[in-house]
Amino acid sequence: MTETMKFSKTRAARAAAAAAAVGMLLTGCAVGGASTEEVEQADGDATLVVWTDAVRLPLFEAYQEAHPDVTLEIETLDSSPEELASKILLANTSGQGWPDVLATAASAASSLASDPYDFTLDLNGLVDDEIVADFSQGTLDPCTVGDELICLRGDFAPGVLWYNPNLMEEFGYSLPTTWEEFQEIGLQLAEEHPGYIVGSASNPWDDLTYYAAAECPGPEFTGVNEVKVDLEDPNCTRVTEMIDTLLDAGAFARTAVVDPQFAQDYGTPEKVLMMMGPIWYGQNVYANMYESAPGSLSFAAPPKWEADAEAHTGDIGGRAYVVSRHSEYQQAAADLVTWVTTGPFLATEASTTLPSYEPMQGAWLDRNISDGTFAVVDTPLDEVLAAAVDGIWTGLTYKQANSETYRSVVPAALGTGKSMTETVPEWETRLVQNLEAGGWDVED
Numbered sequence: 001m002t003e004t005m006k007f008s009k010t011r012a013a014r015a016a017a018a019a020a021a022v023g024m025l026l027t028g029c030a031v032g033g034a035s036t037e038e039v040e041q042a043d044g045d046a047t048l049v050v051w052t053d054a055v056r057l058p059l060f061e062a063y064q065e066a067h068p069d070v071t072l073e074i075e076t077l078d079s080s081p082e083e084l085a086s087k088i089l090l091a092n093t094s095g096q097g098w099p100d101v102l103a104t105a106a107s108a109a110s111s112l113a114s115d116p117y118d119f120t121l122d123l124n125g126l127v128d129d130e131i132v133a134d135f136s137q138g139t140l141d142p143c144t145v146g147d148e149l150i151c152l153r154g155d156f157a158p159g160v161l162w163y164n165p166n167l168m169e170e171f172g173y174s175l176p177t178t179w180e181e182f183q184e185i186g187l188q189l190a191e192e193h194p195g196y197i198v199g200s201a202s203n204p205w206d207d208l209t210y211y212a213a214a215e216c217p218g219p220e221f222t223g224v225n226e227v228k229v230d231l232e233d234p235n236c237t238r239v240t241e242m243i244d245t246l247l248d249a250g251a252f253a254r255t256a257v258v259d260p261q262f263a264q265d266y267g268t269p270e271k272v273l274m275m276m277g278p279i280w281y282g283q284n285v286y287a288n289m290y291e292s293a294p295g296s297l298s299f300a301a302p303p304k305w306e307a308d309a310e311a312h313t314g315d316i317g318g319r320a321y322v323v324s325r326h327s328e329y330q331q332a333a334a335d336l337v338t339w340v341t342t343g344p345f346l347a348t349e350a351s352t353t354l355p356s357y358e359p360m361q362g363a364w365l366d367r368n369i370s371d372g373t374f375a376v377v378d379t380p381l382d383e384v385l386a387a388a389v390d391g392i393w394t395g396l397t398y399k400q401a402n403s404e405t406y407r408s409v410v411p412a413a414l415g416t417g418k419s420m421t422e423t424v425p426e427w428e429t430r431l432v433q434n435l436e437a438g439g440w441d442v443e444d
Helices: 012-025 057-066 081-094 106-113 129-133 165-171 179-192 206-214 234-249 260-267 281-287 330-342 358-370 381-390 399-415 420-437
Strands: 047-052 071-076 101-105 159-163 220-223 226-228 274-278 298-300 319-323 441-443
Touching: 047 057, 047 330, 057 071, 057 330, 081 101, 081 106, 101 106, 101 330, 106 319, 159 165, 159 206, 159 281, 159 381, 179 234, 179 274, 206 234, 206 274, 206 399, 234 420, 274 281, 298 381, 319 330, 358 381, 399 420, 420 441
Parallel strands: 047 071, 047 101, 226 441
Antiparallel strands: 101 319, 159 274, 159 298, 220 226
16 A cells, blocks of 8 residues: 555546535625735744644644644634534624634535635635645535635545445355445345344434435535425435335434444444445544454445446545634644644544545555554455545535534434434425525525
């Protein structure tokens, strides 16, 4: 495996239009910063206020250790993007209290560039162009607003097919290459080995795990200010029907993979034969929550639907790092976000998510293989991951609206025994409302 793992860049043209529309129309307002007021820059060593979540806290702690001349005042906030945005508005009202650097969901970053937030700083000229060019194709799309680069993406999360190679061999099953085969194995597993499962649809991000993989218009970018929402589209109903089939058979759990009950019932006793999910499942779920034994976990490329020409997957997570235009230490803040998104820390054990910065991806993957988190079984894992990255579906836009709605509706409904078919109408209604509130013209 090479130190630098280069992924395919065939999706640039498709991604560009959607990215531009997201940046321009998230709130229906002009973007790029409503104010052109320049903040006077301070002299001397920088003191930077950082808002981050707990997962990324070690990144900033490592930066502080490596850069004693910079003082970081870190506030750990496990807040939703909406709560963070509200805190920005409070700072706008009082005229103080902004962080210099903010870690937020990548899909929410561009909304902070427009009124009423007017928060983001254009990083062009503050971050080397050659560094920017080495981020994986598409990962900086949420950070691009018109001609401005308003954040750097620290990590991203293509979906892959996780599986237990020992169980696959013991039960005599082969890895599925299509979703139809995935369902067939799930039904066979439920009949031959009751109590074992092939996943769950009760996770807050499973709109991306399953529906984006089917190119379901929920929502789909269709024009400059337009999206289509139709969860009765055949691309969506095939997913809904598969989920219900596997739920009825007992091959899908009704709890989320990060739920302690799921870990007790399926994860720790190694009763998960396979499970579609983001690349961060390996360290954050299997290794940390289930304490999986070395050699019991590997991943394969995402399956495709038989009717489709190629496999697709969602981009299921990741954080973007935004610099405040109010900062008195803008270059120092830009240097900080550059280090946490490109620096050597990304290859250490404490870094659990896939770097967006390509030169660090090979080292990250090598480390996970060498410490036993991932077992190499057949296809080299860098090739598998490259296929997953290239399969990220760019037709899905404004992911934040979709995922917020899915997590507020679907997990609770499935947890109470409802079918996915029964749940979809409420999901669609709430999704349309969310999108319209975000300034989109919704075709349904």
